Amino acid sequence: MSPRRTLAVAVRVLAQVRRDPRTLALLVLVPCLLMTLLWWMFKDEPGFNLFDQIAPALLAIFPFIVMFLVTSVTTLRERSGGTLERLLAMPLAKLDLLLGYALAFGLLAAIQAAAAVGVSVGLLGLDIEGSVWLLAVVGIADAVLGTALGLFVSAFARTEFQAVQFMPALVVPQILLCGLLVPRDAMPEVLHRISDVLPLSYAVDAMNDLAGSAATADVWRNLAVIAGFAVAFLALGAATLKRRTA
Numbered sequence: 119m120s121p122r123r124t125l126a127v128a129v130r131v132l133a134q135v136r137r138d139p140r141t142l143a144l145l146v147l148v149p150c151l152l153m154t155l156l157w158w159m160f161k162d163e164p165g166f167n168l169f170d171q172i173a174p175a176l177l178a179i180f181p182f183i184v185m186f187l188v189t190s191v192t193t194l195r196e197r198s199g200g201t202l203e204r205l206l207a208m209p210l211a212k213l214d215l216l217l218g219y220a221l222a223f224g225l226l227a228a229i230q231a232a233a234a235v236g237v238s239v240g241l242l243g244l245d246i247e248g249s250v251w252l253l254a255v256v257g258i259a260d261a262v263l264g265t266a267l268g269l270f271v272s273a274f275a276r277t278e279f280q281a282v283q284f285m286p287a288l289v290v291p292q293i294l295l296c297g298l299l300v301p302r303d304a305m306p307e308v309l310h311r312i313s314d315v316l317p318l319s320y321a322v323d324a325m326n327d328l329a330g331s332a333a334t335a336d337v338w339r340n341l342a343v344i345a346g347f348a349v350a351f352l353a354l355g356a357a358t359l360k361r362r363t364a
Contacts, residue, residue: 120214127218128225131192135226141188145226149180149234157242170245173238174325175298177253181230181261182318186289189223189268190281213356216269220262220352227261228254248328252337256328259344260321266351267317273355292318297326317347 135141156176160168235254238244246253268281271288275281295305295313302313302323313319324340327333 123214124218124221127215128221131219131222132225135192135222141192144184145188145230146233149184149230150237152180153177153234153238153242157238167245169242170329172298173242173244174246174253174329175296175322177234177238177257178260178321178325179293179296179298179318180234181227181257182264182321183285183289183293184230185223185227185261185264186268186271186285187282189219189265190272190275190284191278193219193269193272194275194278194281213352216352216355219269220265220348223265224258224262227265228258230261231257246329248334248337252334253325253328256321256324256337256341256344259324259341259348260318263317263321263344263348263351266348266355270351270355289318292316295319296322298322317344320344320347 135145153173153176156173157169160172163169231254235250235257239246239250239253267288271284272281275284295302295309295316296318297313302310302319305313320340320343324337324344327337327340
């Protein structure tokens with residue numbers, strides 16, 4: 119493993135994304151527009167503020183989904199074009215390649231999270247009890263988690279369409295069981311146990327902890343779990359990545 123090679127991969131990926139304005143729009147603008155749409159839907163609701171209740175969870179879910187899609191599709195595009203195979207033919211460790219991708223998309227995730235949190239808190243008036251900067255940190259961690267899962271999934275797909283097909287199997291169940299629709303404590307016991315082993319559950323818990331009055335230690339504990347899942351997905355991606363495309 120070489121930090122110089124990892125950085126070179128990250129710079130190349132960032133240069134590639136910069137030349138694709140549609141991807142940049144998907145990364146930065148779409149989460150902000152979705153949060154604005156959510157605020158618009160609930161701004162005239164009487165009584166309690168539904169936006170303040172739902173928005174924190176979606177600040178965890180939107181970056182996860184967007185980064186999963188962008189990472190898996192971008193990686194498969196390079197695989198189908200032969201770029202990935204040419205890179206791996208060089209004296210480049212598979213972990214260097216995956217960490218380079220993770221570093222590049224992690225930087226994009228930071229921009230995405232900062233934009234989404236800034237719009238939600240600064241412009242839309244999202245009310246949170248915890249720290250705004252920690253809210254952004256959790257958003258970045260969620261996006262990196264989506265990046266790591268996208269890199270892992272790309273090892274099992276041959277086309278971009280196949281990569282997208284993993285979303286109903288791996289992402290949608292996590293959205294249903296993360297506590298967005300029904301609190302996890304109110305779920306049937308079996309579903310609650312399943313949600314305990316899904317990484318998105320801890321991302322939503324961290325966001326909800328920040329929105330409420332939970333202790334900061336609980337947020338950091340959930341962040342540690344998210345980071346553990348991300349590292350595990352990257353390690354599995356390195357283990358399953360093939361140097362030659364069949």
